[in-house]
Structure formats: structure tokens, C-alpha cells
Amino acid sequence: MRTPLVAANWKMHKTRAEAAAFVEAALPRLAVVEGVEVVLCPPYTALESVGRLLQGTAVRLGAQNLHWERQGAFTGEVSPTMLAEVGCAYVIVGHSERRRLFGETDDRVRRKVRAAFDAGLVPILCVGETLEERQAGLTDSRVTDQLAEATADLSAEDVARLVVAYEPVWAIGTGHAATGEEANRVSGLIRAWLRGRFGSAADTTRVQYGGSVTTRNAAEFLQQPEVDGALVGGASLDAEEFVGIVQLAARPGGTGGAPG
């Protein structure tokens, strides 16, 4: 059984003090939820301080982006090694905001995914179609094209640990979530594509849904057989709301904690 993973993408929100207040409020309640893995992805400036607060707990630390090189003349960038050093276990790669606002191409996403694994980080690879692509009937081809490019340098062993977040761009931050049925269909398509390319390794790949998930609609996604958790943006900024989503994701019999 795949343990669902619920990740909080705080984007460019929360000072270190605000991040600490969130962790203090949420951690005692997250600690008693079993059968779900939880990841917090604060902005770079709060990574180290949040990481310290999470030490000794099952809640994992994640970053929101990385550069693919280990070091060099790349002003403003942060390397995979640096993220690993401050305690990150995960890193979000290819979020649609990075693709749309910061010119992140499929080729860069491919390099970042490879670099994350090389540094011992697990990438949370975001894929998803725009509204125009959906309306043109291009959802499936866009998602599988992104997947093909991003996984081009991976082995089956990498894919077994990979997390894919299906995030329809039109659902992010809009309040218009996909239906559970459609999230399940596209998540199943993602797993089928990975299985075709990497074989049974895809059976342990976790495929999350992301896009306007809240406590009001989370159950609809989290009960789907192909959906292994959620990537949560706006609703993850509030400790009460985020803990509520984590509780809805818990699968009795799941092992919780990080994959080996």
C-alpha cells in the first residue's frame, strides 16, 4: 500500500516567526496522525529554522525549487546540496508558477529532477494542463509530454521514489478544483504512463492531486484509489486547515513516515 503524502507549499508566504508559530500550532496534532506522510515546504529563508523545529518528528522538510548545479556562478540560486545540508528530504520541481512566471522549461525541469535525486532529495514533480489546453482536448498529451521530458534521465529505482503532483493549472489558487473523478483519471493516466516506461517501479510512485484543495473538498480527492495525497497551497497557510486535510488523508494500515 502506498502511504499518502500531503505537502504544504507555502510559496512566498511566512516569515521565520510566522513559520515557527505554524509549526508550534500544528506539530502536536500532526504527530498523532498515522498512515500519512507530511511535508512542509517553507520559503528558503525559513528552511533551516523550520527544519530545526521538525527534528525528531516524522514531519519532513521540503524546498519549493532548486538549481541543477551543485555550485557555481548562478546569482540568486540555491543548489540541491545546500538544500540537503539544511535537512530537506523533498523539493517541489516544475510548479506551474515557476513554469509560467519564471520561464521554467521542460528541459530545466528534467535537469532539476535528476539533480534532486543525485543530492538525495525526492522531487515532487508538478505536471498539469492549462485551461486552454484542457479546452482543446490536450490534457492527456500535455501531462504525458511533461512526464516524458521530466523523467528522461531517471532509472526505475528513482521512479519508485518519485512523487508526481497532478496540478491542473486552472485549479491552482482559483477555488475551482478538479472533480475527484477527473483527478483520479489523470492520476491513473500518469501511473499507466510511468508503468509503460519504467515497469512495476510505478506501483510505488505516489501521485498527488493539487489545486484548490481545502478541508471542504479534500475527502473527494483523497478517497480516490489513484490519488496518493495532496499538494496544498493556500489552505496550507492555516495550521487548523492544513491539519484537517492531513487527518482526511490518513489511511489506516498505511505506514506513515518517509519512504526508505
Ligand code: PEP
Ligand atoms: C499549489 O500551489 O501547488 C497549489 C495547489 O495551490 P492552491 O492549493 O492554493 O490551489
